[in-house]
Amino acid sequence: MKAILTFHSIDDRGTVLSFPPATFARMIEEILEGGVKICSLDQLLCPETDNALTITFDDGMRSVYENALPILKDANVPSHLYLTTGVVGRTNNWPTQPRGAPAFDMMDWQELEACVDAGMKIESHTVSHPNLCRLDRQQIEEECETADLSIEKQFGRRPEHFAYPYGIYDARVAEIVGQKYQTCVTTALLPIGKKLKAAELPRLDSYYLQKRRDYRHFFSPTASGYLRLRHGLRVFRSMF
Template sequence: MKAILTFHSIDDSGSVLSFPVRKFAQLITEVVESKTRICTLDQIVRPETDNAIAITFDDGMESVFKNALPVLKAAGVPAHLYLTTACVGGNNRWPTQPSAAPEFEMMSQAQLEHCVEGGMLIENHTATHPDMRALSPGEVRDECLQADRWIDAAFGRKPKHFAYPYGYYNAEVAAFVGSHYETAVTTKLKMLSSQDSMAELPRLDTYYLQKRGSYRSFFSFQANTYLKLRNGLRIIRQMVS
């Protein structure tokens, strides 16, 4: 068993992008005590890696700095942050954000620097969080490379990994992303398998799993059945959007 976990905001608001603060600390403690390895994306995609998870955060919400970083530092475990670079120091009201989506403050560059010092790796989530299916090839390239340059200039490291905004992409986008990054993650709700494309890796969105109690219940038969249903509904929604 191995999986990439998705988080957005770590807070107690109950929004669709939120994971409760206490439950996040409990989750990390349970994973560490279970002897499941919390590893980097580089490590988890290796064929020999098993019984492992990778922790990822999308967008760059300030709550990750305030509520997740202290827990991760105390446990001494790595995580990846897929950053939307044009929103650093602002909020998540990018142009394609649905009006009903909850609003969150984003991290400042100084807070991001503390995250890096604490062992978090900053990855590419584009500059402005667009629906990449609607972009021309030149616009896809610009979104990716603009974010690459910002991250490299700020932290001295070019991103190796990518997350598609909203999980939206097509064959042309995946081909470009696959040629520029070692991995790219989607919103497909599945555990990792040896058949996965490095440009289309699935993740487990923890919002759908936060009511399941213990960490181990994330990977139960019932949870897997539930995720298959949610994934099917998500695919239909993406097809009609």
């Protein structure tokens, strides 16, 4: 089995986007102790790869640089950051941010450079974090292209992977964006299945992983069943 994990902020604030640094460190340590490989997205999606995870972060919160990066460096494991380029060095107050959403400081380009030097790959999460379903084709392409050019200018590498803002997409958006990247990731709470849709890859939200007592048996039947139940509840609620 294999899966993509998604994090936002690594901090002790207790928000819906927060994951405690101590728990993050323990998770990484115990996953590796349990024999599960932590690898890049490209490695994860190779057909021969099994019993593996990929670590991803969304948006670009400064706490990733401050609290997650030292842990990842010590463990010598790769990761990917889906960057919202329009708020680099600012806060996460993008135009579509819901009222009452927790505020976070974002990394600046120098801090992002340190992440890259430590083995993190910077991927695309648009410029302004919009709901892509509300944009026309030209606007979607501009959101992607402008973000990609900023990342390429800073790091000499064009993003190869993409995360839908808020996990929101439809068939039209997937068709437009899917042509631009090797993969696009969603917020579907599932492991990677045998039948891959490169433009609709699921990820496991770290919010549902915080209370595990032990991460050594990451893909145990009990743990996997719990996540599938949470996914089913999400789908059910979205129907009403």
